[in-house]
Amino acid sequence: MARDPRDRGRERDRDDRDSEFVDKLVHINRVAKVVKGGRRFGFAALVVVGDQKGRVGFGHGKAREVPDAIKKATDSAKRNLIRVPLREGRTLHHDVHGHHGAGKVFLRAAPPGTGIIAGGPMRAVFETLGVQDVVAKSIGTSNPYNMVRATFDALKHEDSPRGVAARRGKKVSEIVTRRRDGAEGQVSAQAEA
The missing domain is CATH 3.30.160.20 (Double Stranded RNA Binding Domain)
Structure with a gap:
């Protein structure tokens, strides 16, 4: 045939x-x-x-x-x-919580050179996702199924400045500038004190 x-x-x-x-x-x-x-x-x-x-x-x-x-x-x-939005293709845009059942995870964006600081099942998720710098903590269960599901729950809540700008009808520069101004305002207030 x-x-x-x-x-x-x-x-x-x-x-x-x-x-x-x-x-x-x-x-x-x-x-x-x-x-x-x-x-x-x-x-x-x-x-x-x-x-x-x-x-x-x-x-x-x-x-x-x-x-x-x-x-x-x-x-x-x-x-x-x-699909998860990544900042500079290496880390998360912001800190985020996730949970599934008794599994709770906390994911934090990290500066370059930090590496993947995460345990077991979460490490596999970040390596396949393409994240190079992240700090993650698992609280509660150590069951790999629930840890992976909790990690995915957290990643689904991850948002990029572009997505937020589109939702609010603003420009990305407005949102990012405000974030930088807020951080600089805090720094100058601390310097004066």
Whole structure:
């Protein structure tokens, strides 16, 4: 049976699209089902996928074998990507809180050279997102699923000056200037005291 040459092009496009993403395995959970003959093992995988340019997603997959579970989780993550605005392509625009269940996270923008100061599952999210400088603290649960979901909740609340300006019907320079003037006003007030 002859294959359509267009199919090869579609496959190549799909491979190119997949190659732009970096995926990180965050957690694998082995579960056992007790049956008449003994135990049947299954695996659940949590994977974070991102293009290191501001898009990131996470997925969960279950299967009898580890590679199948990872593949399902990766496919799920690619279907659930979100876009996060980054300042200078390296850090967050502002500090932000996020929570999911008992998991609470606090993310702070950081100056250049700080690196990624974050634990376990949050580190994987930032590495795939493309953030180079961030300080993050997880409070509450250490469950990787809830930590990742709490981190995504915080990232969804991240906003850029451009987005705020568009919403308020102002220019970006007005918003950013005000922020700088406020900081300078505080500094001069402290110097006088």
